[in-house]
Amino acid sequence: MVELDPASRHAAVLTGGACLLPLLLQLPLPIAVLLALTAVATASLSWRRPLPQWARIMLAIAAIAAVLGLSGFRLGRDTGSALLAAMIAIKPAETFALRDARSLVGFALFAPFATFLLDQGPLTLALGLVAALLALAVLQRLAEVESGDVPRRASPWQHARGTGRLVALGLPLALAVFWLFPRLGSPLWGVPDRALARPGLSDEMRPGDWLDLLTDERAALRVQFSGPAPPTTEMYWRGPVLWHFDGITWRSPWWLRRTEPAPVDPVRAPRWDYEIEIEPTDRRQLVALDLPLELPPGTSMSVDRVVYAARPLSSLTRWRFRSAPPERFQPQLPAELRQLALQLPAGFNPRTVALGRQWRRESGLDDAAIVQRALTWIRTDFAYTLNPPPSGRESIDAFLFGYQAGYCEHFSSAFVVLMRAAGIPARVVTGYAGGYRNQIGDYWLVRRSDAHAWAEVWLPAQGWARVDPTAAVAPERIYDTLADRPSGGGGLLEGFGASAPLYDVGDWMRRGWNDFVLGFNAQRQDRMLRSVGIEQLGAARLGLMFAAACALALLVMLWFSARGPREVDPVLRAWHRLCARYEALGLAREPHEPAQDWAARVAKARPDLAAPLLALTRRFTDWRYAPGGSDRGDRQALVRDLRAHRPPRRNR
Incomplete structure (x- = not known):
């Protein structure tokens, strides 16, 4: 060993x-x-x-x-x-x-x-x-x-040069594999799912779940509009809709995904066409601008118009959507959905339930008036904070009648429970709100910290209407929150101040990486080949082109490898050149032949060269192999003598 x-x-x-x-x-x-x-x-x-x-x-x-x-x-x-x-x-x-x-x-x-x-x-x-x-x-x-x-x-610099040469040899083959290998339309089989999900939107929401998400400034999605973009106040990116409440956790029933999407009629102008780039989440839920009208290929839509991908989003994906604000959204509510939108767990939050029923009993209050009364109360007495006190079993009662401070998760959950207690169908909608326009790339960036939860209430003749109780809080009452941002901006950018353009450049470069590398799929490969004049290249021809490119790259690698690396040690380099001179005389050294044996064989064939060659060979072997030879330190002299030795040819 x-x-x-x-x-x-x-x-x-x-x-x-x-x-x-x-x-x-x-x-x-x-x-x-x-x-x-x-x-x-x-x-x-x-x-x-x-x-x-x-x-x-x-x-x-x-x-x-x-x-x-x-x-x-x-x-x-x-x-x-x-x-x-x-x-x-x-x-x-x-x-x-x-x-x-x-x-x-x-x-x-x-x-x-x-x-x-x-x-x-x-x-x-x-x-x-x-x-x-x-x-x-x-x-x-x-x-x-x-x-x-x-x-x-060898020195570290010589090691670096040798490593760089190895990388350069393999680079042509790597480029051929990246650009020409036939792209698969689906992920490789046998790759297991992630055991621990990435932070992101979920089809469940319970108190305290969103704290990590609201402080995460990483990108969640990037959006490129074809034409004018909506104002940031209308940028509600719709995600999972939560219907069922057990007193602690909100959930989205799985069976709603198999129902037909609710009708949206009519749709008022304007309509927005856009491409959305979604970072990996390992979930199937997509987000789209409220409300999506058309589905991209490979997706489905539930009754609450939530879009789901056919496969988990385990890599960067791009989707094209068309959205518009609805005039009416499901004006006729089926009985089973009405019952689900009014469901409340028994024995939870009695003060909230009593208040909602009281508002319903009071004369002159229709559904729209009850909604406005709740918003006025929230606007007057509540505040926004990311550090609310811990809530117990009666979390809604504690929020509405106790500390009266929280973030979107608390506001939306309490508002929906209050509306249901008053007999108004309501549900929680999760997603993202707002966005930041990157001035360099002319696209909109939505970060994970932009995660938001709002409410939808069902009103007669209008259907589902969006109500954001968090936005009802007066701006001067909002404190200790990442949502305290300039219009369209973010807390991270506000901290950068004059350096915000650097952030724009960094995210623009990341988007370019996504587009150039991670987004290089079969469609991009086809467009790349068409740009160089190759039309309608099938899988068989693409495979042949890939094989030809790999063969050419391997030939280049073999050619460079056959040349052999330049000897690093100057003594060995001078010795090899000396041996090459004798090879021209027909006295080449065999690969297996020791230096001393070769010099003795040359001395027998050419006695006139015996003395200088044997002396040089002895000095070389002492320097190369002796543990403490006297001439080992005199490297320059040995190199000079090896270079100067020129064996003359025999006279005729």
Whole structure:
């Protein structure tokens, strides 16, 4: 077993950490922090000597148990990637031999590849490329350790050059695969779903669920309008509609997805045509501007006009919609939907139920008047905050008659319960509100922090009408909230101030990445080929073109490989050139022939060259192989003499 010198071991361990970094950034925060601490602790405890076998076994069991516990014992891409990261984190505990170091580096390369199952952003690609380059450089160093060429080991710059050459050799083939490989219309079979869902809209809502979402400034969707865009006050991006309330949680009944969408008639102008780019959510719910009129291919619509994709949104997707504000939305409400929109759990929130019934009994109050009375109360006495007090079993009563402060989740839920108690059909609608116009790309950005919940009430002769009780709160009463934003802007941009254009440039570049790389599908591939004059290229012809491009790329790789790398060591380079001169005389050295044996054979054939060649060969072998030869330090003199030796040809 070849022992590993400390510098090579440290390089292998640090490379394992570089490979682990992009994967940790995509795992849930508790798991990522645990694995990062495990990796640092393992590397520190085993920095000088390996941990005992019993300690390594206990460490592996503890890491696996912690990952499974934090993931809720749910199997999927997240859990599998976390287990892979755990094994890489504890591998340095036994990395002290050359074989172990090579195993660590090779095994760690799976981490950047697993990261692409969770995210395909530019940061993930950049970190993955850095990790791969470091791994190739360390593998070159380990090869030198195995050869025993430690005194003449290449410098880091030479390792970088060698790694760059390897990458350049494979680049033509990689480009051919990306541009010409036939694109599949559906994801690969056998790729498991994510065990832990990404933050986003859900078909459930319970108190406190949205806090993480409302503080998440990452992009949720980007929208490009064909023509004028609606005002931001009309930008309600419709998502899941919640009907059923059990006193704590709002849910969307699954059977509503199989019913025909409710009629919208008539639709008043204007109509908005737009393309929406939705970030991955691993859910099937789409969002569309309120209300969507037409469905894009591969989608379906429920009775409450919520759009669902045929497959989970596990990657970036684009959809074209047409929307318009309705004049009337389902003016005739079926009995089963009316009953569902009036349902209240027994024994919950008695004060709210009593107030709603009181308003109904009072003469002169129709449905529209009750709605306005509730909005006036909210506008007068309530405030917006992201830090409301914790609510107990009677959460609606505590909100309406107690602390009277909360965010959209509290306002919409309490408003719908109050309306139902007054006999008005109502439901909670979730989605996003508003958006920020990117001045550079001329598109609208909606972040996850723009998540919003509002209400819809059913009014006679009008049907479902949107009511946003959160917007009824006076602006001067809103405090401690990310919603305190300039018109059309966001809290993050407000914090940037004059640097907001930098944010625009960054998000515009991310959108370009999505369009150029992640959005390169079969349609984009077809348009690219048509732009260079290739029309109606079927799957068979595309496959032939792909095979031809790969063959050409492989030929280029073979040609560069056949040329061979330039010898790094100047002594070896001078020695090889000397051997080439004798090859021209018909005295070539065989590949298996030692230098001393070859020089002796040449001396027999050419006695006139025996003395200088044998002397040079002895000096070269002493420098190359002797543990402490006297001439090893005189490299420049040896190189000069090897270059100066010119064997003369025989006289006729």
